[in-house]
Amino acid sequence: MSLDSYEKIMGSCIRCSNCKFIPALQVKSQRFSAICPAIERYNFHAYSGGGKMVIGLSMLKNRIEYTPDLLKVIYRCTACGGCDISCKFFFELEPLEVINELRTHCVENEKGPMPEHKRWMESVETNHNPYGEPHENRHSWFSRNVALHDGSETAYFVGCTASYRRKEIAQATAKIFDAAGLEFTMLAAEEYCCGSPLIRIGARKQALSLMRRNVEKLKSLGIKRILTSCAGCYSMFKVEYPRYLNTDFEVVHTSELLNAMLKNGELTLSKDVPLKVTYHDPCHLGRISEPYKHWSGEIRKVLSCIYVPIPPKPIRRGTNGVYEAPRNVLRSIPGLQLVEMERIKEYAYCCGAGGGVKSAFPDFALWTAGNRIEEAKATGAQAIVSCCPFCSTNFKDALKQRGESMAFYDLTELVLKSIGGSM
Amino acid sequence: MLDREAYDALQQVVGADNITEEPAILDTYAYQWCTEVEKAATGEEPSRFGYRPEAVVLPSCTEEVQAIVKICNNFSIRFKAHSTGFGVWGAVSGPGAIQLDLRRMNKIIEIDEKNMYAVIEPYVTNAQLHSELLKKGLYHHMQGAGPQTSPFASHTSMIGPGFTSASTGFSGRNVLAVEWVLPTGEILKLGSLNSCAEWFSGDGPGPSLRGIMRGFAGAFGGLGVFTKCAIKLYLWPGPREWRVSGIIPNYEFEVPPYWKIYVINFKDWESFEKAYYKIGEAEVSMMAMTSSTEGLATMFSNTREDTIKKIFSDLMSKAQRYVVVLVAAHTEREFKYRTKLVSEITKEHGGSDLVEIGVVKPLSTSYAEAVRNMFGSHAFRFTSCFQSTHGGMDTISMAVNLAKVNKDIKLKYIKKELIGDDRGEGIWASFYEQGHFAHMEMPTIYDPSSAESCKGYSDYWVECNDTDIKKSLGIPFFIVGDKNHDLFGPHCNNYQVWLRKIKEAFDPNDISDSGHYISSKKYL
Amino acid sequence: MEEKQFLDRLVDIVGQGNASCEPEVLRKYSRDLSLVSPRAPRCVVWPRSVEEVKRVVEAANEFLFSLVPVSSGSPHLRGETVPKVDNSVIVDLSRMNRVLRVDRKNRVVMVEPGVTFKQLKAEAKKYGLRLLTPLLPKASKSVLASCLDREPITMPKYHWDSSDPLLCTEVVFGSGDIFRTGAAAGPGTLEEQLESGQAQKNPLGPTQFDPFRILQGAQGTMGIVTWATVKCEILPERTKLFFACSDELDGLLDFTYGVLKRRLGDELFILNNVNFATILRKDSRSIETLQKSLPEWILTITISGHGKLAKDELEYLEGDITDIARDTQVKLVSKVQSVSGNEALGLLDKTCEEPYWKLRLGGRCQELFFLTTLDKTPKFYNTIKKIALEQNHPLEHIGVYIQPLVQGCCCHCEFDIYYNPSNGLGVDRIRNLSIKAGEALLGDGAFFSRPHSPLSEVIYQNCLPETVSALRKVKSIFDPSNVMNQGSLCFE
Numbered sequence A: 001m002s003l004d005s006y007e008k009i010m011g012s013c014i015r016c017s018n019c020k021f022i023p024a025l026q027v028k029s030q031r032f033s034a035i036c037p038a039i040e041r042y043n044f045h046a047y048s049g050g051g052k053m054v055i056g057l058s059m060l061k062n063r064i065e066y067t068p069d070l071l072k073v074i075y076r077c078t079a080c081g082g083c084d085i086s087c088k089f090f091f092e093l094e095p096l097e098v099i100n101e102l103r104t105h106c107v108e109n110e111k112g113p114m115p116e117h118k119r120w121m122e123s124v125e126t127n128h129n130p131y132g133e134p135h136e137n138r139h140s141w142f143s144r145n146v147a148l149h150d151g152s153e154t155a156y157f158v159g160c161t162a163s164y165r166r167k168e169i170a171q172a173t174a175k176i177f178d179a180a181g182l183e184f185t186m187l188a189a190e191e192y193c194c195g196s197p198l199i200r201i202g203a204r205k206q207a208l209s210l211m212r213r214n215v216e217k218l219k220s221l222g223i224k225r226i227l228t229s230c231a232g233c234y235s236m237f238k239v240e241y242p243r244y245l246n247t248d249f250e251v252v253h254t255s256e257l258l259n260a261m262l263k264n265g266e267l268t269l270s271k272d273v274p275l276k277v278t279y280h281d282p283c284h285l286g287r288i289s290e291p292y293k294h295w296s297g298e299i300r301k302v303l304s305c306i307y308v309p310i311p312p313k314p315i316r317r318g319t320n321g322v323y324e325a326p327r328n329v330l331r332s333i334p335g336l337q338l339v340e341m342e343r344i345k346e347y348a349y350c351c352g353a354g355g356g357v358k359s360a361f362p363d364f365a366l367w368t369a370g371n372r373i374e375e376a377k378a379t380g381a382q383a384i385v386s387c388c389p390f391c392s393t394n395f396k397d398a399l400k401q402r403g404e405s406m407a408f409y410d411l412t413e414l415v416l417k418s419i420g421g422s423m
Numbered sequence B: 001m002l003d004r005e006a007y008d009a010l011q012q013v014v015g016a017d018n019i020t021e022e023p024a025i026l027d028t029y030a031y032q033w034c035t036e037v038e039k040a041a042t043g044e045e046p047s048r049f050g051y052r053p054e055a056v057v058l059p060s061c062t063e064e065v066q067a068i069v070k071i072c073n074n075f076s077i078r079f080k081a082h083s084t085g086f087g088v089w090g091a092v093s094g095p096g097a098i099q100l101d102l103r104r105m106n107k108i109i110e111i112d113e114k115n116m117y118a119v120i121e122p123y124v125t126n127a128q129l130h131s132e133l134l135k136k137g138l139y140h141h142m143q144g145a146g147p148q149t150s151p152f153a154s155h156t157s158m159i160g161p162g163f164t165s166a167s168t169g170f171s172g173r174n175v176l177a178v179e180w181v182l183p184t185g186e187i188l189k190l191g192s193l194n195s196c197a198e199w200f201s202g203d204g205p206g207p208s209l210r211g212i213m214r215g216f217a218g219a220f221g222g223l224g225v226f227t228k229c230a231i232k233l234y235l236w237p238g239p240r241e242w243r244v245s246g247i248i249p250n251y252e253f254e255v256p257p258y259w260k261i262y263v264i265n266f267k268d269w270e271s272f273e274k275a276y277y278k279i280g281e282a283e284v285s286m287m288a289m290t291s292s293t294e295g296l297a298t299m300f301s302n303t304r305e306d307t308i309k310k311i312f313s314d315l316m317s318k319a320q321r322y323v324v325v326l327v328a329a330h331t332e333r334e335f336k337y338r339t340k341l342v343s344e345i346t347k348e349h350g351g352s353d354l355v356e357i358g359v360v361k362p363l364s365t366s367y368a369e370a371v372r373n374m375f376g377s378h379a380f381r382f383t384s385c386f387q388s389t390h391g392g393m394d395t396i397s398m399a400v401n402l403a404k405v406n407k408d409i410k411l412k413y414i415k416k417e418l419i420g421d422d423r424g425e426g427i428w429a430s431f432y433e434q435g436h437f438a439h440m441e442m443p444t445i446y447d448p449s450s451a452e453s454c455k456g457y458s459d460y461w462v463e464c465n466d467t468d469i470k471k472s473l474g475i476p477f478f479i480v481g482d483k484n485h486d487l488f489g490p491h492c493n494n495y496q497v498w499l500r501k502i503k504e505a506f507d508p509n510d511i512s513d514s515g516h517y518i519s520s521k522k523y524l
Numbered sequence C: 001m002e003e004k005q006f007l008d009r010l011v012d013i014v015g016q017g018n019a020s021c022e023p024e025v026l027r028k029y030s031r032d033l034s035l036v037s038p039r040a041p042r043c044v045v046w047p048r049s050v051e052e053v054k055r056v057v058e059a060a061n062e063f064l065f066s067l068v069p070v071s072s073g074s075p076h077l078r079g080e081t082v083p084k085v086d087n088s089v090i091v092d093l094s095r096m097n098r099v100l101r102v103d104r105k106n107r108v109v110m111v112e113p114g115v116t117f118k119q120l121k122a123e124a125k126k127y128g129l130r131l132l133t134p135l136l137p138k139a140s141k142s143v144l145a146s147c148l149d150r151e152p153i154t155m156p157k158y159h160w161d162s163s164d165p166l167l168c169t170e171v172v173f174g175s176g177d178i179f180r181t182g183a184a185a186g187p188g189t190l191e192e193q194l195e196s197g198q199a200q201k202n203p204l205g206p207t208q209f210d211p212f213r214i215l216q217g218a219q220g221t222m223g224i225v226t227w228a229t230v231k232c233e234i235l236p237e238r239t240k241l242f243f244a245c246s247d248e249l250d251g252l253l254d255f256t257y258g259v260l261k262r263r264l265g266d267e268l269f270i271l272n273n274v275n276f277a278t279i280l281r282k283d284s285r286s287i288e289t290l291q292k293s294l295p296e297w298i299l300t301i302t303i304s305g306h307g308k309l310a311k312d313e314l315e316y317l318e319g320d321i322t323d324i325a326r327d328t329q330v331k332l333v334s335k336v337q338s339v340s341g342n343e344a345l346g347l348l349d350k351t352c353e354e355p356y357w358k359l360r361l362g363g364r365c366q367e368l369f370f371l372t373t374l375d376k377t378p379k380f381y382n383t384i385k386k387i388a389l390e391q392n393h394p395l396e397h398i399g400v401y402i403q404p405l406v407q408g409c410c411c412h413c414e415f416d417i418y419y420n421p422s423n424g425l426g427v428d429r430i431r432n433l434s435i436k437a438g439e440a441l442l443g444d445g446a447f448f449s450r451p452h453s454p455l456s457e458v459i460y461q462n463c464l465p466e467t468v469s470a471l472r473k474v475k476s477i478f479d480p481s482n483v484m485n486q487g488s489l490c491f492e
Helices: A003-011 A037-042 A049-060 A068-075 A082-087 A095-108 A115-127 A160-164 A167-179 A196-200 A204-220 A231-245 A254-264 A324-332 A362-378 A389-402 A411-418 B004-014 B023-030 B035-041 B062-075 B126-134 B151-157 B192-196 B269-282 B293-299 B304-311 B332-348 B364-371 B375-381 B396-415 B451-470 B482-491 B495-506 C002-014 C023-030 C050-063 C117-126 C143-148 C190-195 C211-215 C250-262 C273-280 C284-293 C307-327 C341-348 C374-390 C426-443 C456-461 C465-478
Strands: A154-157 A225-228 A250-253 A275-279 A298-302 A306-310 A336-339 A383-386 A407-410 B078-082 B097-101 B108-112 B117-120 B138-140 B175-181 B187-189 B225-235 B244-247 B250-253 B259-266 B287-291 B321-328 B387-394 B428-432 B437-444 C043-045 C066-070 C088-092 C099-103 C108-111 C129-131 C166-173 C178-180 C223-234 C238-246 C268-272 C297-305 C364-372 C398-405 C410-419
Touching: A003 A049, A003 A095, A037 A362, A049 A068, A049 A082, A049 A095, A049 B023, A068 A095, A068 B023, A082 A095, A095 A196, A095 A204, A115 A196, A115 A204, A154 A167, A160 A167, A160 A389, A167 A254, A167 A407, A167 A411, A196 A204, A196 A231, A204 A231, A225 A231, A225 A254, A231 A250, A231 A389, A250 A254, A254 A324, A254 A411, A275 A324, A324 A336, A324 A411, A362 A383, A362 A389, A383 A389, A383 A411, A389 A407, A407 A411, B004 B062, B023 B097, B035 B451, B062 B078, B062 B097, B062 B175, B062 B225, B108 B126, B117 B126, B126 B138, B151 B175, B151 B225, B175 B192, B187 B192, B187 C465, B250 B364, B259 B269, B259 B332, B259 B364, B269 B287, B269 B321, B269 B332, B269 B396, B269 B428, B287 B293, B293 B304, B293 B321, B293 B375, B304 B375, B321 B332, B321 B364, B332 C307, B387 B396, B387 B451, B396 B428, B396 B437, B396 B451, B437 B451, B451 B482, B482 B495, B495 C465, C002 C043, C002 C050, C023 C043, C050 C066, C050 C088, C050 C166, C050 C223, C066 C223, C099 C117, C108 C117, C117 C129, C117 C143, C143 C223, C166 C211, C211 C465, C238 C250, C238 C307, C238 C341, C250 C268, C250 C297, C250 C307, C250 C374, C268 C273, C273 C284, C273 C297, C273 C341, C273 C398, C273 C410, C297 C307, C297 C341, C364 C374, C364 C398, C364 C426, C374 C398, C374 C410, C374 C426, C410 C426, C426 C456
Parallel strands: A154 A225, A225 A250, A275 A336, A275 A383, A383 A407, B078 B097, C043 C088, C066 C088
Antiparallel strands: A298 A306, B108 B117, B117 B225, B138 B225, B175 B187, B175 B225, B244 B250, B259 B321, B287 B321, B287 B428, B387 B437, B428 B437, C099 C108, C108 C223, C129 C223, C166 C178, C166 C223, C238 C297, C268 C297, C268 C398, C364 C410, C398 C410
């Protein structure tokens, strides 16, 4: 994998601008028609998915060099995959792949990432988390009231953000598992960062090193099933680990697990949670959580100049993201009313935090979250619900900064309320 | 590099965040679809990178556009403005020019429901406008370039056939009043806007200055910058809510009552032509267009894979000359009458409805895509690339004749494997205003990554242009730029002389990029 | 001396029998029924071909005389055919009166400037076509001139663009160059174009400008059009006419909007009882009698059925417009007082019988027309009422004609001031009234897109200077020596 392996794809971009908007069939208003926060904020075409494809090609053709302004274009982007989905409504190009590859190229050529990223890369190296927090505090959120089962093949992989910043999510998750009688273990001190922050900013080498270590550890502990309450970790274990390291762990997000538990009667939601909420689809749980399917076959030329893969190549369009499970869970909570925003599921607008934006461009992250909050408010909801500690952090920061009365909950918090549990 | 004083002056106007000289950003404006064809035509290496602008500027309002244009005049800097900027015609056409990206000018200023017009800025997209108009029971003419492109650009500046042309006409005929920053920096307000600050008319007092504005093709940014315009609207024959469910790529659209798609097939051009005229006269169509069998395959498919499958199926033997008609009525009475009439016409001309007999199965989203003008984008599926030759507009008969004449020409290039093999039948035609006018273009697949294919397409395009001249088949779409005008002009009453005079009068300093318009250099 | 040379040249070009400097003849062209001050031309010529027109224009360039094109027969009401400067020659195109082509398949006719509505209606009918006409045009009205003047047509459903029904033209510009606009420009000769299946229908272009739009509304200041193609529609098998009446103009607007949006009716317009009566009756007394018996406002709408399913079509249209009428509290009737729908239909089917309807009440008519939107018409009616009151002009002598245009985007609003010129200070009073009313209407937001005397000057004074400058630039391109209808519009 390298930038030049994407040359044909990059050169196939026709600059149609579909990547700036949600799929055209889904546009229901002008106000909520954008998919790409980057171009929405910065306006130059370079900031769009298509723009970055051109930049990739331009770099390959030695037409440009890395400059501070170019780095801004590359990194003022949450790599949310929105452009990718919209493009794939008509085409079979890979804008998100190119964006990721461009970042990798940037880092491998020692031109990036941003200084703020370098700081937490060091922290991942030394503290095994990007927050600069001591590793020994990783498990400090854990309450002894929850039973752990050493030797279980199922591990709850908490993730850095839930461990250090959104402890309420980890706590609620563990309590719900416990209440449902789920037998699971945790890695505790053996849990290191999943590698998501590294891979998203293009530090692929470092990410792979960490990922290899994690795989070894998980295998040594006999883990076959990974549960996670973090969309970022979910996407890593579901998509990137199998892609690069050929792993075959069963990867389940809490929303999927809770949905299954409710169906099987392992969990009952009895307490009213009288709240009108709207659900925000995290990118990494939704559109970019489809695993890669390796393809092998031949490319056949038909009709003079059309190249067709035989068998057909699978296209990752976000069709199989986790959309219904969290919604089903929310609909099962008594007293809760779920209303939808205009941009949902595979064409949901990003929270603004991912891809290294939260650390390197915090204003941009908050600006994007602010747009999403406006969309949530337009539904009349009292709260936003999501399933990702990173989305959670950014939304909470934005709601506070804006002085909004709207609340934010993780799915697990509402489920915990409904089973009569408390934090 | 721009003169520092000029750059600073521009920066003063728009603010530091809205101007850039960063080469990487500039390259994303230099790169345009179809540049490779223009380059191949001149013997250069086909690359999508054209000229890099010296800077990109993002104005937010008319006053900023005016200030920028005046600075350009002061410093003799050429400029080119675009909206969504889809295609080589949006880019600067030579060195030393700046690009105006009108993205920040994206307001829907007014929707006059009663009098059925909308006033928009350059960067409102078709889908955005459609979604807002629907809420008021209206819709507009969308050009075939797609829902993510700008109706403003099409209405003021660039051609304008669309899939709903049967009922919504042609962009150039849907324009009302316009606000226009001339190349000199003066602001011209057309029609009623000038006289009483209203938008309902673009003509007068006296002669209409729409006469110098766009013609059939549009000025392609070569005569200043349009900053606001009013466009005609139409009554939406459906509910005021756009209901699409499902997951990509298989969405489901809630098809309104009284909508029906037909694919009426005829055995030959003769019966097709007669029936197409009759369908026009019947005044029943929201959409009435034709393409090749390959076009049919891609129109009603959601993926490339599905399209290719259909092409290699027996569809070829079952669809010869067909019309895709969308009947959309406001009442049950209207629907009954219209569908009865369509059936009568079908029977009378020996046609058969491929939908009724199960050969073609429109998806629910086919209805949505028809009215959001998304079918054109399906043509990109094959190689992520296509372009059309010909495009002249006059009558249905001319359109049919054009298709017949072009077949053998196209086959020559197909045989050499330079362009996609559509049996020479690759066409798209729509009629306008219930059959009064029709245009015919030849969508052609080529491989943009192959220098040979780009050159092949370019050679084919040149031969198509020559054929239009030799056989009097109208002036095709892309007869823009000095070279093309000097080629066609002598066969067309030397119109290029007058066009040059207009350029000279309104752009005496030659500041508005004339690469896809005309320069004033030569006089007869 | 120069003048004589010029006049001799003209005779040479058009032939002895087609040029006249006879005082009687010149007097006829020196005035019309408008308020424009009379001014005699030097000569009248009747060219018969585009070549003759071209040579006349070239001569005018050489000798710097003003050419005033005239196509229609009298009466003329607007002053644009009266010379504005002394060195003027009337170019009367009435002898270029061939219907060059009627094309049923493509719903188009090609006509020379002298072809009248009476002539063309009959011809088109033979081929199963009908014209898109202004309201009851005079029999001698030139079809081409009407199109060039952007006269409102009575069927807004078929008015897709403000330029309709004008399509392509052949013109001799003021420079003396012959040009064909739209698809007619080429490639190819007209015959070659016809052979390739064309019909000179597409009015746009060639390429990146629309010269035909510059000719429209120009009142002959850009060039002389020697033929035009004109859009037609299919003659229906069956037609029905309905009226709707109201004492308030407001009461008819929602229905009108409803029908416009759906594109349901063919003819669709609103008249006040004064204009309704002047159209239906021929002498002052009958007009006044009828007018007094009528409600103040009468809307006319026709629907039609075509071809084999004419009956079905008519039924559905009637059903749908009845529903709209019900929803907008309007009652559709087939008779108003003594006037039946069939009688009105019969009138709409023909050109106006003598006397021309605008001359029936008093003998003269000063038209005040402008564009606006339908919803604003009551406001403008109030303005004209106020001015009429102030100027002591009886409301019974002000006709109102409201014509939706461009499928409802805008509206032609016309106030016809009827007067008797032999009543003392009639003409001066009317001029005063027209100017005062025009200024008041301008101030209220009326858009005078077709400036005519006596308001031309004030209309252009009201324009932004950039507009006037742009128009003058255009004029200098197509008529560099300013030989075409000098002194008109905003051109010196």
